Structures are given as C-alpha cells and as structure tokens.
Amino acid sequence: MTDRDDHGPADDPRRAAFEEAAIGLAVLSQDGARLRDANPALCALLGHPPGALAGRPAADLVGGGRIADGIHPWLHADGGFEVRVRRSGAGGTVLVVEAVDADEAARSEENRQDLAAAGLGEWRWERSTGRLVLSRRAAQILGHPPGSSATWDILRAGLSAGEPDRIQAVVRDAMARDGAYRFETRLTREADGREIIVDVRGRPVHAEDGRRTGMVGVVQDVTTRVEARDGLAARDQRLRVATTVARLGIFEWHMLEDHAIWENERMFEIFGHAPEDGTIGKTEFLRDTLHPDDRAAVRLAISQALRDDAILHTTGRIRRRSDGAWRTIDLAGRFERDAPNRLPRRLIGLVADVTDQRLAEERQALLIRELHHRVKNTLATVQAIVGSTARTASSIESFYEAFVGRIKSLAHTHSVLTEATWQTADLRTLLLSELRPYAEAQAGEGEAADADGALDGRIVLDGPDTALPSEIAVPIGMAIHELTTNAAKYGALSNRRGRISVAWAVLPGGPAGMLRFAWRESGGPAVEPPRRQGFGSRLLQRVLTTQVQAEVETLYAPGGFALTMLAPLPVRNASLDPPG
Numbered sequence: 001m002t003d004r005d006d007h008g009p010a011d012d013p014r015r016a017a018f019e020e021a022a023i024g025l026a027v028l029s030q031d032g033a034r035l036r037d038a039n040p041a042l043c044a045l046l047g048h049p050p051g052a053l054a055g056r057p058a059a060d061l062v063g064g065g066r067i068a069d070g071i072h073p074w075l076h077a078d079g080g081f082e083v084r085v086r087r088s089g090a091g092g093t094v095l096v097v098e099a100v101d102a103d104e105a106a107r108s109e110e111n112r113q114d115l116a117a118a119g120l121g122e123w124r125w126e127r128s129t130g131r132l133v134l135s136r137r138a139a140q141i142l143g144h145p146p147g148s149s150a151t152w153d154i155l156r157a158g159l160s161a162g163e164p165d166r167i168q169a170v171v172r173d174a175m176a177r178d179g180a181y182r183f184e185t186r187l188t189r190e191a192d193g194r195e196i197i198v199d200v201r202g203r204p205v206h207a208e209d210g211r212r213t214g215m216v217g218v219v220q221d222v223t224t225r226v227e228a229r230d231g232l233a234a235r236d237q238r239l240r241v242a243t244t245v246a247r248l249g250i251f252e253w254h255m256l257e258d259h260a261i262w263e264n265e266r267m268f269e270i271f272g273h274a275p276e277d278g279t280i281g282k283t284e285f286l287r288d289t290l291h292p293d294d295r296a297a298v299r300l301a302i303s304q305a306l307r308d309d310a311i312l313h314t315t316g317r318i319r320r321r322s323d324g325a326w327r328t329i330d331l332a333g334r335f336e337r338d339a340p341n342r343l344p345r346r347l348i349g350l351v352a353d354v355t356d357q358r359l360a361e362e363r364q365a366l367l368i369r370e371l372h373h374r375v376k377n378t379l380a381t382v383q384a385i386v387g388s389t390a391r392t393a394s395s396i397e398s399f400y401e402a403f404v405g406r407i408k409s410l411a412h413t414h415s416v417l418t419e420a421t422w423q424t425a426d427l428r429t430l431l432l433s434e435l436r437p438y439a440e441a442q443a444g445e446g447e448a449a450d451a452d453g454a455l456d457g458r459i460v461l462d463g464p465d466t467a468l469p470s471e472i473a474v475p476i477g478m479a480i481h482e483l484t485t486n487a488a489k490y491g492a493l494s495n496r497r498g499r500i501s502v503a504w505a506v507l508p509g510g511p512a513g514m515l516r517f518a519w520r521e522s523g524g525p526a527v528e529p530p531r532r533q534g535f536g537s538r539l540l541q542r543v544l545t546t547q548v549q550a551e552v553e554t555l556y557a558p559g560g561f562a563l564t565m566l567a568p569l570p571v572r573n574a575s576l577d578p579p580g
Contacts, residue, residue, distance in 0.1 A: 018037075018039050019039055019040060021039055021041055022041055023041055023096060023097070023098055024038070024039065024041045024042030024045045024046075024083075024095075024096070024097035024098065025038070025039045025041065025042060025094065025095065025096060025097070026038045026039070026042055026053070026094070026095040026097060027089075027093055027094055027095075028058065028067070028092075028093045028094075028095060029093070030093065032058060032066060032067065032093075033057060033058055033059075034055060034056065034057055034058060035053050035054060035055065035056050035057075035058060035061070036054065036055070036093075037054050038051075038053035038054055038056075042097055045083070045097065045099060046061070046074065046075070046076050046077060047076045047077030047078055048077055060075065061074050061075055062074055062075070063075055067085060067095065068085070069085055069086050069087055070084070070085065071083070071084050071085075071100055072085060074097070081099075082099075082100045083097050083098060083099060083100060084097070084098045084099075084100050085097055119137075119141075119220045119221055120137065120218045120219070120220050121134065121135050121136075121137035121138025121139070121140065121141050121142075121218060121219050121220070122134075122135040122137070122138055122216070122217075122218055123135065123138045123202075123216070123217055123218070123219055124205075124214060124215070124216045125152075125202075125214045125215045125216075126213070126214045127212065127213055127214045128213070128214075130151055130152065131150065131151055132150040132151065132152070132155070133147060134146050134147065134150060138218075138219050141196070141198065141219055141220070141221045142155065142187070142189065142198070142219065143189030143190055143191035143192060143194075144190070144191070154190070155187070157190070158187045158188040158189060158190060159185060159186070159187060159188075160186055163185050163186070166183075166185075167183055167185060170183050171202070171215075174202075174203075174204075175204060175212075178204060179203070180201065180202065180203040181201070181202055181203070182199070182200065182201045182202075183199075183200055184197060184198070184199050184200075184222065184226065185197070185198060185200070196221055196223045197221070197222050197223045197226045197227075198219050198220065198221055198222065199219070199220045199222045200217065200218075200219050200220075201217045201218050201219075202215045202216065202217030202218075203215065203216060203217060240263075240264055247266060247352070247353070248266060248350045248351065248352050249262070249264060249266040249267035249269075249270050249350065249351040249352070250262070250263035250264050250266075250267065250349075250350060250351075251263060251267055251279075251333075251348075251349055251350075251351060252346055252347070252348050253281065253282060253333075253346060253347040253348075253349075254345065254346045255282075255344060255345055255346060255347065256345060257281075258281035258282055258283055259279075259281055260279040260280060260281050260282075261279065262279045266351075267279075267351060270318075270320075270327070270329065270351055270353045271289070271318065271320060271321060272320035272321035272322030272323060272325075273321055273322070274322075277321070285318075286298065286299065288319075289318045289319060289321075290316050290317070290318055291316060291317035291318070291319070291326065293317075294315075294316035294317055295316075297314065297316070298314050298316050298331075301313065301314035302314070305333075305335065306335060306344065309335070311332060311333070311334055312331070312332060312333045312334070312335070312347065312349065313330070313331070313332045314330075314331050315328065315329065315330050315331070315354075316328070316329060316331070317329075327353055327355045328353070328354050328355045328358050329351050329352065329353055329354065330351070330352045330354050331349060331350070331351050332349055332350050333347045333348055333349020333350065334347070334348055334349065335347050336348055424467035424468060424469055424470065424473065424572070425467070425468050425470070425473035425477065426465065426466070426467060426468070427463070427466040427467075427468055427476070427504060427515075428461060428463070428465065428466070430468075430473070430476065430477045430480055431461055431480055431502055432461070434480050434481055434484040435459050435461075435484055435500065435502075458498070458499050458500070459499070459500050459501075459502075460499075460500070460501045460502070461502050461503075462501070462502070462503040462504075463502070463503055463504035463505060464504075464505065464506065466504065466506060466515065467572075468515075468569075469569065469570050469571075469572055471547075471570055472547070472548045472567065472569070472570065474547075475543050475544060475547040475548050476517075476544070476548065476567075478543065479543070479544055479565075483519055483563065486561070487500060487521055487524070487561070490524075490525065491521045491524045491525070491527070491560070491561050492521035492522060492523055492524035492560060492561075493524070494524055494525060495523075495524060495525065497523045497524070498521065498522065498523040498524035498560075499521070499522050499523045500519070500520070500521055501518075501519075501520045501522075502517075502518070502519055502520075503517075503518045503520075504516060504517045504518065506569065509568070510568030510569060511568060511569070511570060511571045512568075512569040512570060512571045512572065513568075513569045514566055514567065514568055514569065515565070515566070515567045515568075515569055516564070516565070516566050517563075517564070517565040517566075517567070518562070518563070518564050518565075519561075519562065519563040519564075520560065520562050521560035521561045521562065522559055522560040523560070524560060526558050527556050527557060527558055527559070527560060527561050528556065528558075529556040530556075541554075544565060544567070548565075548567045549567065549568055550565045550566060550567035551565070551566045551567075552564070552565050553565075
C-alpha cells in the first residue's frame with residue numbers, strides 16, 4: 001500500500017476535497033523530508049502532471065534544505081518562481097501553497113528598510129474611518145505617531161493658505177480618472193514646528209466588488225532637494241538677467257551629436273533666427289554662417305582650446321539670417337568633461353555681438369588720425385596767417401585787426417566741424433556766421449535780419465543744403481572770411497547801398513559732385529583791380545587752388561567784385577559719421 005492509500009478510499013469526502021481544492025495542497029512525512037502526497041492544483045502550479053510529486057523528496061522542490069513558511073522560491077518544471085507557504089494540520093504536515101504576485105514577491109522586510117533608507121514612508125487612508133495609517137518612516141517625516149493617529153483635518157492645519165484646496169483638487173482629478181496622483185507641498189510639522197517640503201504620491205484602492213475603499217501611497221521629505229533645486233533655479237535666473245542686461249547669448253554645444261542648445265533669446269537675436277528656425281551646430285556654423293576668411297582662425301582657436309584644456313576665445317564675422325547682414329561676434333567658452341581624463345563632451349559659452357563696438361573703435365582711430373591731420377593743417381594755416389598778415393600790415397593795429405579776424409574765422413570753422421564730429425560743415429552756416437554781423441550792424445531800429453541773414457534784399461543766399469567735408473571746409477571758410485572782410489573794407493558792405501548775392505549748387509562730376517560757388521557784389525564803391533596781391537588775394541587764389549583743387553575766377557568790374565569757384569567735393573568717410 002502507498003502513502004497515498006493512507007488517506008482513505010477514493011469516495012472519502014476529505015479525499016475528494018483534497019483532490020478538488022483550487023489551491024495547492026501537500027502532505028509531508030513526519031520528518032518533513034518527503035512529500036507523501038500532492039493534489040492536482042499543486043502539481044499544475046509547479047508544472048507537473050497529477051500525481052507526479054507524491055513521494056518526491058522535499059529538497060527537490062526548494063533546491064536543497066527544508067521547506068519553511070513564508071514567501072520562498074520553489075522549483076517549477078521550467079525554473080524557479082515565488083510561492084507563499086503556510087503549514088496547517090497536526091504537526092504542521094499539511095502545506096498550503098499559493099502563487100505570489102510579482103510585486104508581493106519583491107516586497108520584504110529588507111525592502112521596507114531600504115524604503116526607509118531612501119526616505120520613503122508608506123501611508124494608507126481608510127475611507128470608512130477617515131483616518132491615515134502611517135508607517136514608522138511616514139510618521140517620522142510628518143511628525144506624528146505611527147499607526148492610525150492622523151486625519152486629513154490634522155494634517156491640513158500645517159499647510160499654508162490655499163494649499164488644502166489645491167491638494168484636494170489634485171486628488172479629486174485623480175479619483176475622477178481612477179488614477180495615481182503626485183504633488184509637492186510645504187508642511188509645518190505639529191510636533192516641532194519645523195517647516196518641511198514633502199513629495200506625496202498616492203492611488204486609489206478598491207474592494208473586490210469595485211468599491212473604492214481608500215488610498216495608499218508614499219511620502220518623502222524633499223526639503224533639501226527642493227531648496228537645492230530652487231537655489232539652482234535662482235542662480236540660473238540671476239545669470240539670465242545678467243546676460244540679458246549685458247546682451248550676451250548663452251549656448252551649449254554637444255560635440256558628439258553636433259547639436260547646440262541656445263539658452264536665451266539673445267542667441268536667436270544675434271544669429272537672426274526665430275525660435276521655430278532652431279539652432280545650428282558647429283558644422284553649419286563653420287560652413288554656412290561664419291565668414292570664409294575667418295573660418296581658419298576659428299578652427300585653430302577651437303583646436304588649441306581642446307588641446308590645452310583652456311578657455312576658448314575667438315572672434316569672427318557671421319551672416320545674420322534675418323537680414324543677411326555681416327555681424328562681428330566675440331565667442332568665449334569652456335569645454336566640459338563628464339569625468340577626469342575623458343574627452344570633452346560639450347562646450348558651454350557666451351556670445352557677444354561686438355559689431356557696433358568694433359565700428360566705434362575704428363571710428364575713434366580715424367577721428368584721432370583726422371584730429372592729428374587737422375591740427376597739423378591748422379598750425380600750418382596759423383603760421384601762414386601770421387607771416388602774411390605781418391608782411392602786409394602797415395601798423396601794429398592793422399596787424400592785430402586782420403590777424404584776430406582771421407583767427408576767429410578759423411576758430412569758427414573748426415567749431416562748426418567739431419559739432420559734426422569733424423566730418424562736415426554746412427556751407428550756409430559758414431556764410432551766415434560771416435555775413436550776419438554786417439547785416440545786423442546795418443539794421444535800423446526795429447529792423448531784424450531774416451533767417452538767411454538778409455536785410456531788405458541786401459544780402460541774399462541762394463543754394464541747397466551742402467555739407468562740406470572737413471578737408472575743404474577750413475579753406476573755404478577762410479575764403480568766405482576774406483571775401484566778407486574785403487567787402488566790408490572796400491566793397492559792397494562798406495556803404496549802405498551795396499548788395500551781396502551768393503549762389504551755389506552741386507553739379508555732376510568729380511568723386512562726389514562739383515561745387516559751383518558764385519560771390520557777386522554790387523552797389524558799392526567803384527572797383528579797381530588791386531595794385532599788389534595781399535594775403536587775402538593769395539588765399540583766394542593759391543589756397544583754394546592748392547587745398548581745394550578749385551578753379552577760381554575773379555572779376556574786378558567797376559560795378560562790383562565777383563568770384564566764381566568750381567571745386568570737386570571729396571568722398572565723405574562714412575566711418576567718421578556719428579553712430580546712428
């Protein structure tokens with residue numbers, strides 16, 4: 001007779017229950033070394049045909065050793081898997097063996113210890129009682145005793161204004177979806193008044209009939225992590241504000257993928273990209289964006305910075321995508337490594353558009369050169385004025401009068417030039433500065449000169465706005481002074497009946513047009529050709545011819561002196577224009 005026969009005849013009710021049970025059942029020998037019997041459910045659970053396990057050594061099922069209660073790996077016909085074992089019956093010889101859910105199999109006391117070490121505390125909310133059941137770690141985090149000592153009303157007392165409503169909205173939304181939820185909140189612990197930040201996760205649980213019976217989840221103290229995160233965010237914001245104020249672009253270039261991240265809007269502005277255009281990597285930057293003449297220097301700077309593990313600093317011209325304009329940029333950055341002695345993986349850096357700065361520096365250098373040139377010419381002109389005035393003056397008084405007048409004229413012309421940053425002087429302004437005093441000196445009581453300095457048609461200026469470049473403004477200004485002085489001494493301005501008409505126009509020709517200038521006097525004393533050539537005459541002829549390359553024609557007609565000048569206008573140096 002076998003051990004199986006010891007259970008009684010086939011029609012024994014207990015035997016029938018054993019065979020038909022839905023869970024695995026086994027009967028051990030008194031010493032626990034062998035399976036006296038195993039029902040079909042256990043055979044199926046372990047992947048064996050019915051009756052195949054009867055008489056098998058217990059060690060064959062557990063891989064050696066003895067069978068114990070709890071969750072343990074048993075051997076399946078195809079391998080091992082977890083089962084739950086509990087003993088029953090006299091002497092514990094009857095085993096109840098059930099399959100275990102994977103999550104349950106992975107859960108153990110050691111896992112609970114690891115959860116606590118990771119800062120995670122478990123909690124459960126019972127809908128029927130409205131109370132929270134806290135694990136030891138969860139209670140430690142929240143400042144409450146473990147077990148079912150807390151309620152939602154107790155916990156909400158530690159929340160700041162508005163937080164309970166926000167949290168309830170998050171939970172209600174999750175319950176409506178029958179899904180999980182997660183939120184962070186600040187909480188003042190009742191036990192010690194310490195403010196902490198907790199990360200709470202939860203999900204609903206249901207009874208077998210589908211009714212929601214409560215919620216379960218975990219809680220974690222994330223105060224240190226959030227404060228560190230907020231600190232990084234604050235520093236990042238300060239950096240962004242600083243770079244925005246300084247108009248600097250921030251970028252991060254990933255070398256292996258040749259992919260760039262533009263961290264702020266200024267990068268898009270500098271390169272003329274819209275956000276939807278995306279960024280550019282090194283390949284596109286060197287091939288399409290950077291000026292061909294600058295590519296070799298930029299490549300060399302990148303190679304040297306990589307080789308020397310140094311700060312990258314380079315300059316180049318880029319074509320802005322939005323309008324095609326060439327802009328000069330300064331680029332500085334540092335290659336970052338994931339670990340020491342590894343190749344750099346990314347370049348983090350800044351970009352500045354220095355186009356206007358470079359133009360200003362070039363313009364300043366040109367202005368300094370122009371100033372040196374102008375001072376040299378001015379000193380030469382003063383020297384000529386001193387010598388020629390001394391040679392033609394008949395007395396100290398006449399020398400002083402002529403010399404001071406000419407120096408004042410020279411100073412005024414320079415004043416007009418400096419107001420335009422040494423670039424141009426307006427021809428009408430030069431004429432008015434010389435002729436208006438004479439017109440106003442002739443005005444009677446209650447009379448005034450009009451906007452052009454004319455008085456009863458005595459002085460008439462007729463011509464367009466004409467900007468004289470600095471290199472011809474000084475000699476032309478001196479010529480206007482000499483013409484005015486001569487008219488006041490000997491010509492149309494020496495009596496009240498004389499008239500002066502000045503007309504000018506810019507004609508085609510020359511590098512930037514030809515200036516035609518005509519001075520006409522009438523109504524003054526009868527004119528006679530001069531017996532000798534004074535400084536004024538020499539200036540009108542020699543200086544205008546030499547410095548202005550002008551063709552000068554003078555006419556000493558009895559009815560009035562006339563001068564006609566045709567001079568080429570030089571090309572203006574745009575670099576000297578004031579910044580717009």
